Each structure stands twice: as C-alpha cells, then as structure tokens.
Amino acid sequence: MLTSAVFGSDVAATVYGSPDPVSSPGGWLVRMIGGGKTNSGVAVSEFSALRLPVVYACVNRISNPIALFPLKMYRTRPQGGKELVQQGTGRGQHPFASRIGVRPNDLMSSRTVRKTCQAHALLWGNGYVEIERNGRNQGLGLYPLLPDRTAPVRENGDHWFRTTIDGRRHDLDPDNVIHIMDQSQDGFVGISQIAMAREAVAMGLAMETFGAKFFANEAKSGGFLMHPGRLGPNAQRNLTKPNGEKVSNPENPASRLDDQGGLENAHRIKVLEEGMKFVQTTIPPEDAQFLGSREFQIAEIARIFDVPLILLQSHEKTTSWGSGIEQLMIGFIRSTVEPWVDAWEQELNWKLFTDEEKEQGFYVKFNMNALLRGDMKTRADFYQKIFSVGGFSPNRILQLEDEDPIGPEGDEHFVPANMTTLRRASDPNFQPDPNAPSALREDDPDEIEADARAERDAA
Known part of the structure; x- marks a missing residue:
C-alpha cells in the first residue's frame, strides 16, 4: 500500500508500506529536517553527505557525462533511417527541437538542468523535471524540481506529483513530470542511496572530523589529568567541560564522563580525579589504522554509486579492467552511466511528445559516441x-x-x-x-x- 502523508504546506513524503514513527531516526521527517544521528554520532542527510569528498566525487563522475552528452531530437523516416528535427511549427518540425540540448528554459543551460536532476537522483533517489507546454500541448521547456519538496502520490487509483514552490503546494499531472530514479520498492518512489548507506557515509564524515581535530591538537593524541583522591565538592563545582562551560550535573560521575567523551572531544584532555598528573593516551591514529580505514570508506561509498576507485583518484590496491584506462572508461560508461541515460531517454520519449508526435516518429537521443569511440x-x-x-x-x-x-x-x-x-x-x-x-x-x-x-x- 502506498501512503501519502502531508503536514502543513511544505513537508510531504511518500513511503512504501507502514509509515515510520515521527521520532524514528531513519524516518522521513528526521531526514527532511537535517538527518538523524547514526551509530557514529554524526547526523547524515542528503545535504550533509555532499560534504564528504568521495560522495561529491561520485555524484560528479556520473552527473558530468549525463550533462556532457549531446542531446538532440530526431524523427524516423517512413522509408527507414532517421533525420534531425528542425526548429519550427510545421509538420516534421518541433518548437523545442533546437533548445532541448542547449537551453531548455530561459534561466538554465541544458547542462545545468541535466546535471542538477541527475545529482538529485543520485542523492535522494529521485530527480524531477517539470515540462512546460504550449497551447498545442507540445513541450517547450524543462524546469528541475526540488527532490525534498516533490513526491509522487497515488490515491484511489489516481497518480500525480505533488510539489511545493515558494511555500505553495501544487499538484502536477504525471505526464508533465520527468521522474528519474534507479532502484525502487514500489515502482513509484526511488530509494535514496544516502538513506540506505547512512552509516557508511556517517563513518566517513566522523573520520574527517576526527582527523581534523587530531591536527588541530598539534598532531598529538589526547590524555588525562589523574589525581589519587576524589574531587571535593568545590572542585566538582569548578569542574568544566573542555570549552569552559559548566557540566550539567557535577554530582554524577557518569555525567562528567559523558560531557568529556564523544567525537566532539576527541584528542582533548580529560579530567578524572584529584591528585592530577597528565597521562598521554597510547593509541595514535597510525596504530588504529586511521588512513587504512579512510581508504576502506572510500571504497565502501564508491560501491554505493558503482564508480571505479581509479576514477576517484584512489589507487590503493586497485586493478583496471582490460588493458588500460580506455577499457575502464568504456566499462564505466556502459555499466554505470548508460543505465541512467536509458532512464532519461525512456522518460523524455514517453512524456515530452504528444500522441501525434509519437506517431510521426519523434524521439530524443543522447549521443554517447564521444566517450565510447576509443583512441x-x-x-x-x-x-x-x-x-x-x-x-x-x-x-x-x-x-x-x-x-x-x-x-x-x-x-x-x-x-x-x-x-x-x-x-x-x-x-x-x-x-x-x-x-x-x-x-x-x-x-x-x-x-x-x-x-x-x-x-x-x-x-
């Protein structure tokens, strides 16, 4: 059962099966307002995930070819073959023919529209583009929609898209929305790659923070101030957190430890008992295989997006397909990029043209020869x-x-x-x-x- 939940004017989500509780860390509401905490203690959302360089690189590696390929409009000839459609309003012509691959709307280039929507599909699992039409129902423009404000809705056998623009909710005809998605459980809503891999992304972000704090602390690990006795009442009241603020409950030893632990306080000096002496911790990052763990997380996230490590400038224990970079690029285009190209072509060819234009053989096609033609x-x-x-x-x-x-x-x-x-x-x-x-x-x-x-x- 497909359920649509709407709260206010700009919070909407469509989920498959039973809806998650509002307080659920992995629920749609928590993700919409910035992402919930993970086991590593880092909140992850589709926005924050882009701060991790490997996620940004993976999105770029796939979005750039989609935005690069020439996109043109063709028409099949009755005698066989195809011909390039010319701009115009006559028979065999189309008013959007020359603009679809150059300027699909007055504000954005074709590259911008395609790269934006493809990035949405890679992060949120869904990319949406609205089709602007003229009085003859012909496509005249393409406008990307925000993926966190747009969702498909299915009620009482009817299907449409609901989006929020400038605080106002709009219901859009399904034939006027290009919907790009990959995997899905119900066929209507794509699965967010970031939501499925929140823990892997969170671990990468946590290691970024850990490494930054390590070098901010003069590349030294933290330590402890130890004292043979217990802290007296005055000392407990004077006990502060590493940033100088008072602890919330100085009478509770567990509270003191919680206030001084966690990722935020990594490499800082901890206060335990009176009779203090400084004790250096003995687990430096190299012993904890910090660099190796970071390389592993790069590989883990690359698997999510199906991008070869060598294309991410990661050469740790990697091998190439075939005999060189040419074969690797061809394999990447065919196994990773081409399925997305097919998704674009199917949606555009089904929704952009009227029934009459389909009968006349109109269609659009990406030219992938530029990256597949070899040396x-x-x-x-x-x-x-x-x-x-x-x-x-x-x-x-x-x-x-x-x-x-x-x-x-x-x-x-x-x-x-x-x-x-x-x-x-x-x-x-x-x-x-x-x-x-x-x-x-x-x-x-x-x-x-x-x-x-x-x-x-x-x-």
Whole structure:
C-alpha cells in the first residue's frame, strides 16, 4: 500500500508500506529536517553527505557525462533511417527541437538542468523535471524540481506529483513530470542511496572530523589529568567541560564522563580525579589504522554509486579492467552511466511528445559516441572496416568525428568491387573499371613486375 502523508504546506513524503514513527531516526521527517544521528554520532542527510569528498566525487563522475552528452531530437523516416528535427511549427518540425540540448528554459543551460536532476537522483533517489507546454500541448521547456519538496502520490487509483514552490503546494499531472530514479520498492518512489548507506557515509564524515581535530591538537593524541583522591565538592563545582562551560550535573560521575567523551572531544584532555598528573593516551591514529580505514570508506561509498576507485583518484590496491584506462572508461560508461541515460531517454520519449508526435516518429537521443569511440587508431580501423562494406558514407564518418561534410557526393556508400558505389554495383550491366586506382587486378603487369623486383631485392 502506498501512503501519502502531508503536514502543513511544505513537508510531504511518500513511503512504501507502514509509515515510520515521527521520532524514528531513519524516518522521513528526521531526514527532511537535517538527518538523524547514526551509530557514529554524526547526523547524515542528503545535504550533509555532499560534504564528504568521495560522495561529491561520485555524484560528479556520473552527473558530468549525463550533462556532457549531446542531446538532440530526431524523427524516423517512413522509408527507414532517421533525420534531425528542425526548429519550427510545421509538420516534421518541433518548437523545442533546437533548445532541448542547449537551453531548455530561459534561466538554465541544458547542462545545468541535466546535471542538477541527475545529482538529485543520485542523492535522494529521485530527480524531477517539470515540462512546460504550449497551447498545442507540445513541450517547450524543462524546469528541475526540488527532490525534498516533490513526491509522487497515488490515491484511489489516481497518480500525480505533488510539489511545493515558494511555500505553495501544487499538484502536477504525471505526464508533465520527468521522474528519474534507479532502484525502487514500489515502482513509484526511488530509494535514496544516502538513506540506505547512512552509516557508511556517517563513518566517513566522523573520520574527517576526527582527523581534523587530531591536527588541530598539534598532531598529538589526547590524555588525562589523574589525581589519587576524589574531587571535593568545590572542585566538582569548578569542574568544566573542555570549552569552559559548566557540566550539567557535577554530582554524577557518569555525567562528567559523558560531557568529556564523544567525537566532539576527541584528542582533548580529560579530567578524572584529584591528585592530577597528565597521562598521554597510547593509541595514535597510525596504530588504529586511521588512513587504512579512510581508504576502506572510500571504497565502501564508491560501491554505493558503482564508480571505479581509479576514477576517484584512489589507487590503493586497485586493478583496471582490460588493458588500460580506455577499457575502464568504456566499462564505466556502459555499466554505470548508460543505465541512467536509458532512464532519461525512456522518460523524455514517453512524456515530452504528444500522441501525434509519437506517431510521426519523434524521439530524443543522447549521443554517447564521444566517450565510447576509443583512441584514433581504434577509430580509424573501425571506420575503414565498416566503410569497406558500405556501412558508413564518408560524410557519416566525418560527422562522427565532428568534422564538416565534403558535399552531397560524400553521402554515397561504397563496396569493395573496385570501391564503386552501391548503385552502380547493383546494375547488372556494370563492369568494373580496370583503371580504377583503388583496385589492382591479379594479372596487372605492373603489379607482377613490382613483385619480381621485390623478390630480387630480397635475394
């Protein structure tokens, strides 16, 4: 059962199954107001998680390709193939064709919209983009919605999205909201990666704080002031916390220890009993494998986002896929980025276009060739092989290399029969040109003489 709970005008959450108590540390309300405490004592929310460098890096590594890939609008041709849709209002044209990949709204670039929504999907588990439409119901703009103020709602068989903008609640038609998510339990609400991995993120944040306090204390561990007797009443009343404030209950020894313990007081000097002498603690960070623990947390969080460690500048005990960085990048794009690209394309192609436009074959597509085409030698070998079987025309190869076409004649396709065009090769009366420079006949006397000369030179 999908339950929607709304409190006031700007606190809304949709949960699957029985709702969590308001006081639950992992409940939606606690996460919305800043995140609850974890076992490490650190509060974690989708906002605070970005303060951990590895989380920030993982979000960047996935969001940047999504924002980088060219996004264009195409239309399938009745005779086969596709054509780039031109900006306009006529048949076969679209008023949003040239803006979708450049400026989907007047305030943001296409890169900004896509990177923002993708980051939301990676942190909150849900990214939302509202579609602006004209009087003909055609898409004219894309605007990102805040993930902590937006949620899908399903009641009495109806489905819509509810969001809060400038303190006012709005209900949006589901066909006007692009919803990007990954894993989900109910198919309507994505699972927040940060919520699922709160303890791992909290441990990373705790180690950041621990290390900072260690160096702030002159790279020395803390210690104790010990005294052989017990503190008298006056001494207990004068007992202060490390920052100088009075303890809450000086008569309670447990209270004194609690006031002086925890992550906030790491590396500070603790006061125990009278007859004081300073005793240095004997567990330095290297003995506690502090650096090793930090490397482990980097790997742990990288697994959440499915990002290879080498892409996070972490080279500790790592191996590469294939024979080098090229194969690693291709593997990362295909296994991590491409599923997100597919999620974007499915949502855009289903919701952006009207039924009439879908019948005409309109669709959008990300061009991922920029990160998948390999090095120059590999690309040249690929182009040569697919060109020789008539697969690519010269202009198509130039287009993939972001070069200018050579004119209408560059649209011809060629086959190996003396490298003639497919049209001429399909003519039954066509005879290969013996003088074609790209073809050497087996009985060519010049070729026979060249081979003989090469044999004599070798001898």
